[in-house]
Amino acid sequence: MTTDTTTDTTTQVLITGSGPTGLALACDLALRGVGVRVLERRSGAHRESRGKGLTPDGLEVLARLGVGERLTAVGSDVPVLRKYFDGAHVSDTPADGGGLLIGQWQVEEVLRERLAGLGVRVEYGARVTGLAQDPAWVTARLADGREVRARYAAGCDGGRSTIRELLGIPFEGYTEEKPTMVVGDVRAPGLSRAYWHQWFSSEGGGILLCPMPGTDTFQLQAAPETDADGEPLPPTPEGFQRLFDRYAGIPGIRLEEAGWLSSWRVNVRRAARMREGRVLLAGDAAHVHPIAGGLGMNTGIQDAAALARTLAAALADPAPAPGGVLDGYEAERLPVAERLLADTAARHRRVLAAVREPGRGTEAGMR
Numbered sequence: 001m002t003t004d005t006t007t008d009t010t011t012q013v014l015i016t017g018s019g020p021t022g023l024a025l026a027c028d029l030a031l032r033g034v035g036v037r038v039l040e041r042r043s044g045a046h047r048e049s050r051g052k053g054l055t056p057d058g059l060e061v062l063a064r065l066g067v068g069e070r071l072t073a074v075g076s077d078v079p080v081l082r083k084y085f086d087g088a089h090v091s092d093t094p095a096d097g098g099g100l101l102i103g104q105w106q107v108e109e110v111l112r113e114r115l116a117g118l119g120v121r122v123e124y125g126a127r128v129t130g131l132a133q134d135p136a137w138v139t140a141r142l143a144d145g146r147e148v149r150a151r152y153a154a155g156c157d158g159g160r161s162t163i164r165e166l167l168g169i170p171f172e173g174y175t176e177e178k179p180t181m182v183v184g185d186v187r188a189p190g191l192s193r194a195y196w197h198q199w200f201s202s203e204g205g206g207i208l209l210c211p212m213p214g215t216d217t218f219q220l221q222a223a224p225e226t227d228a229d230g231e232p233l234p235p236t237p238e239g240f241q242r243l244f245d246r247y248a249g250i251p252g253i254r255l256e257e258a259g260w261l262s263s264w265r266v267n268v269r270r271a272a273r274m275r276e277g278r279v280l281l282a283g284d285a286a287h288v289h290p291i292a293g294g295l296g297m298n299t300g301i302q303d304a305a306a307l308a309r310t311l312a313a314a315l316a317d318p319a320p321a322p323g324g325v326l327d328g329y330e331a332e333r334l335p336v337a338e339r340l341l342a343d344t345a346a347r348h349r350r351v352l353a354a355v356r357e358p359g360r361g362t363e364a365g366m367r
């Protein structure tokens with residue numbers, strides 16, 4: 001039986017993180033009748049576009065959780081990719097692959113609604129800072145001193161995972177020293193919302209504006225501005241406008257910042273292990289990689305499906321053998337993470353090469 005256990009300190013599975021991975025895992029477990037709690041350090045839900053695409057595989061997993069129709073109602077087809085080079089319109093490329101364009105916050109909202117319908121609410125302002133394990137239980141300590149005990153715990157707490165660190169699991173791979181992209185959500189009154197605009201330049205660099213469905217905003221991605229020494233500058237609304245003027249050069253379009261701006265650097269890393277005792281990792285906590293191809297959120301959602309199956313089986317076994325069913329999760333998902341890192345690093349290189357040619361753009365990373 002699933003319950004909202006915010007006043008109880010014990011549950012079957014404790015999930016840290018309410019991104020797409022943690023929420024998909026919580027829904028899947030709740031649908032299987034497993035008691036779950038979801039702890040989230042943020043004070044409330046966000047509205048950041050971030051991971052903006054569901055692949056057919058990701059959508060299929062979510063449809064099994066009962067949210068397929070809702071997601072397709074909120075999202076849209078990926079629009080035509082309109083490519084410009086040195087300010088001139090060069091080509092239009094239909095998006096292929098059958099994916100759904102949708103903001104990450106909208107995916108999370110749909111999953112949260114589903115979860116609430118199953119009797120579970122995300123617990124905000126709950127930052128996990130400590131973990132202890134014995135042969136039967138995991139105990140998580142929160143920043144405010146509370147403790148929560150569970151039979152199993154899942155670290156779905158993103159690329160800078162506290163859970164992974166607390167478990168002492170190395171995050172193997174590399175991080176590029178400098179941010180290579182600024183990202184954010186903006187309004188661009190007057191700019192057509194029929195296209196994913198992609199401006200590139202013979203000098204290198206560029207700016208992309210993708211219209212996000214169900215909103216009046218675009219997701220902006222651009223090469224960062226640099227200072228006199230060539231060092232990348234952090235994102236600012238004024239900087240977004242300067243980048244737009246430089247690469248798109250459409251007089252009269254004024255960008256308005258819409259609540260999210262960030263910078264992004266290349267990370268190609270995966271956890272050396274996905275389990276330590278009764279605690280398992282999923283999503284960005286277990287693997288981070290270039291966004292070319294839009295596979296991060298989707299892979300996390302697929303991790304969640306495998307982890308829900310694993311945990312439900314482990315909980316159903318009154319005397320599980322050490323490792324046993326739990327080892328199957330890592331055996332299934334670690335090779336996927338390994339392939340994902342190599343695949344997305346290659347897609348990233350293809351995009352970087354393609355955008356130097358007039359008429360080409362992010363479609364180079366889609367296959």
Ligand SMILES: Cc1cc2nc3c(=O)[nH]c(=O)nc-3n(C[C@H](O)[C@H](O)[C@H](O)COP(=O)(O)OP(=O)(O)OC[C@H]3O[C@@H](n4cnc5c(N)ncnc54)[C@H](O)[C@@H]3O)c2cc1C
Nearest residue numbers: 017019020021041051053128157158283284294296297298
């Ligand atoms: C510009 C951009 C575009 C992208 N495009 C795509 C795309 O098209 N398709 C795609 O699949 N992916 C895309 N991604 C990647 C995608 O955003 C990530 O892979 C995805 O967010 C991973 O989900 P997650 O749930 O594993 O982690 P996260 O979304 O990072 O969620 C982790 C959660 O854990 C919480 N948390 C962290 N630490 C703690 C703690 N100690 N205690 C409690 N809570 C904690 C955080 O607040 C957060 O809410 C994109 C990313 C960016 C930046």
